[in-house]
Amino acid sequence: MKRHHTALLGSILRVASLVATTLVAFFLMPFLVHRLGDRLYGYWALVGAVLGYYGLLDLGIVTAVQFQVAKALGNRDPEVANRTISTAFYIFALIGMFIFVLTLIVAWFAPAFISSPQDIRLFRTVLALMGVGFAVGFPGRTFVGAISAHLRLDLTAGVSVLVLIVKTILIVLVIGRGGGIVSLALIALVGDAILYTLYYLILRKIQANLKISLAFANRQTLKDLFNYSRYALIVQISDQLRFFIDGWTVGIFVGVSAVTHYAVAGRLTQAFLAMMIALLGILSPWFSQLWGSSDFAGVQRIFMLGTKASASISTIIACGLILYGHAFVKLWMGPAYLDAYWPLLILVSAIFVDVSQQPSVAYLYGVSRHRFLAWLTLAEAIVNVGLSIYLAHPYGMIGVALGTLIPMTIAKLFIQPIYVCRHLPLPLRTYYGNLLGRSIVPAALSSIILWVLLFSKIDFTNLLVLCVAISFQALVTAAVAFYFAFDKEEKSMLADKILPLFRIQWRPRAVEVPR
Numbered sequence: 001m002k003r004h005h006t007a008l009l010g011s012i013l014r015v016a017s018l019v020a021t022t023l024v025a026f027f028l029m030p031f032l033v034h035r036l037g038d039r040l041y042g043y044w045a046l047v048g049a050v051l052g053y054y055g056l057l058d059l060g061i062v063t064a065v066q067f068q069v070a071k072a073l074g075n076r077d078p079e080v081a082n083r084t085i086s087t088a089f090y091i092f093a094l095i096g097m098f099i100f101v102l103t104l105i106v107a108w109f110a111p112a113f114i115s116s117p118q119d120i121r122l123f124r125t126v127l128a129l130m131g132v133g134f135a136v137g138f139p140g141r142t143f144v145g146a147i148s149a150h151l152r153l154d155l156t157a158g159v160s161v162l163v164l165i166v167k168t169i170l171i172v173l174v175i176g177r178g179g180g181i182v183s184l185a186l187i188a189l190v191g192d193a194i195l196y197t198l199y200y201l202i203l204r205k206i207q208a209n210l211k212i213s214l215a216f217a218n219r220q221t222l223k224d225l226f227n228y229s230r231y232a233l234i235v236q237i238s239d240q241l242r243f244f245i246d247g248w249t250v251g252i253f254v255g256v257s258a259v260t261h262y263a264v265a266g267r268l269t270q271a272f273l274a275m276m277i278a279l280l281g282i283l284s285p286w287f288s289q290l291w292g293s294s295d296f297a298g299v300q301r302i303f304m305l306g307t308k309a310s311a312s313i314s315t316i317i318a319c320g321l322i323l324y325g326h327a328f329v330k331l332w333m334g335p336a337y338l339d340a341y342w343p344l345l346i347l348v349s350a351i352f353v354d355v356s357q358q359p360s361v362a363y364l365y366g367v368s369r370h371r372f373l374a375w376l377t378l379a380e381a382i383v384n385v386g387l388s389i390y391l392a393h394p395y396g397m398i399g400v401a402l403g404t405l406i407p408m409t410i411a412k413l414f415i416q417p418i419y420v421c422r423h424l425p426l427p428l429r430t431y432y433g434n435l436l437g438r439s440i441v442p443a444a445l446s447s448i449i450l451w452v453l454l455f456s457k458i459d460f461t462n463l464l465v466l467c468v469a470i471s472f473q474a475l476v477t478a479a480v481a482f483y484f485a486f487d488k489e490e491k492s493m494l495a496d497k498i499l500p501l502f503r504i505q506w507r508p509r510a511v512e513v514p515r
Contacts, residue, residue: 007282010153014278017157017164022271024168032184035175040122044181047127051134056240057095058141060232061088063284064225065145067368070285073149074292078209081146085203086216088142088225096138103131126185133189140196143203149285150206159198167191231374232365238374241381242404243270246388249400253392262397264329264337265344269351272317276355280310283359287366299367300424304435305490306359311439312481318352319447319477320470324455328470331463339397346401350408356440357412360420372419376411383407442484446477 033041065088072080107124147156167187174183204210246266251259283306290298321328325348326341333340364370388403395402421431450473460466482491 006151006154007286010151010157010282011279013154013157013161014281015275017160018274018278020161020164024164028168028171031172032175036181040181044126044184047123047130047181047185051130056233056236057099057138058233058236059095059226060229060236061091061225062141062145063232063365064088064228065142066148066285067228067288067365068221068224069146069149070288070366071292074289074295076293078207081149081207082209082211083216083218083221084225085142085146085210086212086214087218087221088145089139089212090214090217091222091225092139092142096135099138100131100135103127103135107131122181126181129182129185129189133185133192137192137196140199143196143199146203146207147199148281149288151282151285151289152202152206153282155202155206156199159195159202163191163195163198166194228368228370231371234374235370235377238377238381242377242384242408243273245385246400246404249385249388249392249403250397253389254396254400258397261337261340262343262400264333264340265347265397265401268321268325268328268344269347272314272321272348273351273355275317276310276314276358279313280306280355280358280362283362284365287363291367299363300426303359303363303424303426305486306362307357307431307435308439308485308490310358311356311436312443312478312485314352314356314358315440315443316447316474316477316481318348319444319451320474321348323447323451323473324466324470327460327466328463331460331466343397343401346398346405350401350405353405353409353412356436357416360416363420363424367423369423373416376415380407380411439481439485443477443481446480447473450476 032044036044065084068084069081072078072084107127110120110123110127144156147153170187170191171184174187247259247263250262254262283302286302287299290296290302322345325344326338329337329340329344361373364373384404384407386403387406388400391399391403393399417428417431420426421428455469455473458469460469
């Protein structure tokens with residue numbers, strides 16, 4: 001039962017880390033723009049854009065490390081865990097060397113898009129520093145995958161927040177005293193070095209007899225990693241097409257001025273997606289541990305519990321964005337951006353269909369059935385791009401959003417559940433009725449009723465007041481969802497694991513027996 005407590009704590013801290021990162025980015029951006037100026041901040045953003053593409057060089061290996069190590073832990077096989085970690089570490093070391101060379105090549109061609117000799121030297125310096133940090137930190141991704149396999153996402157989240165605080169303080173102090181983007185690059189380099197060092201120390205602490213040596217790396221382990229990671233990479237590329245190509249489609253087929261308006265809807269829905277991934281990221285290694293120990297009943301139990309939680313929470317968030325999205329956009333961005341509401345409504349519906357079934361995705365990764373997920377997601381992404389382009393001309397931003405919603409609904413709501421339920425096995429009637437139906441319908445109805453009775457007639461003029469109203473509705477709806485979605489045993493288990501995290505003791509009321 002300890003795994004339930006660790007999983008819940010890890011999910012809560014991951015959300016806290018996500019919120020902290022979002023808030024820091026929100027407040028730091030205007031500070032940096034005003035201190036550095038548009039030109040220097042533009043170069044900083046350009047370097048970030050270059051490095052952003054390096055993330056695909058992960059090749060899905062972190063996910064493969066997580067699966068292999070978690071499975072080995074469930075099977076009580078530390079030798080396989082050490083071989084996996086060592087092999088991945090040296091693969092990433094080679095990729096890091098490639099990244100460093102690639103960075104030097106990009107820096108060499110800087111005059112092709114920068115005219116000022118002084119700016120060329122500055123850009124090259126910053127890019128080189130950031131490239132070194134990225135290259136050196138790449139092997140550290142192995143530690144992240146291995147720690148996740150132990151279900152200790154609480155430790156990675158805590159360390160991330162700690163390093164974020166240190167970096168933020170240094171940025172405010174250094175840039176506030178006149179530092180430039182070279183100072184920013186140095187702070188980022190030092191911060192990443194500290195972060196991955198702490199990850200290594202955590203892994204040494206939680207994994208007995210950890211050994212990272214070239215002698216443990218072998219061809220068979222390398223083959224096993226790539227057999228798993230190649231499909232994870234296809235999913236990553238497909239996700240880039242599903243979630244990040246819309247801006248280009250809007251810009252090319254609707255107009256550049258519409259990109260910013262569409263980005264308003266995109267930013268809110270991406271926050272929705274990121275929060276659900278943070279909450280449910282623990283499930284995949286959990287499934288792998290249970291699968292490795294041949295606890296198939298445990299796999300099904302956690303799948304059912306996770307699906308109820310995912311569907312309930314995603315319904316609460318989706319209803320909040322749909323019911324209050326119009327007022328939120330008006331107060332956040334201004335009345336001129338209210339045309340983003342309909343794309344927001346459509347994109348929220350699409351993301352809801354996706355994340356409400358996130359445990360299905362975690363299950364496919366956790367038991368190495370993600371080959372099906374890879375080809376399904378790729379097919380969905382291709383249809384998404386084609387349909388968005390086709391609908392963009394007659395319907396503008398709404399057409400592009402519909403191009404995302406339609407294939408996502410077909411793939412995630414109909415095709416994916418059939419495959420997952422057949423493999424578990426789990427009757428489709430149970431999945432759609434007892435899991436999704438009991439979780440979604442009460443939460444959605446309570447949200448709508450509360451909005452109609454209390455908040456629909458209010459003309460919100462303050463963003464803070466609006467957020468308070470949304471939070472109040474979410475709390476009430478969460479209580480309703482908790483009552484209807486989960487059975488008596490699940491309620492007791494969740495209360496026993498969640499309430500102690502907040503220093504609250506759960507004691508069921510004793511029943512007096514008459515004499």
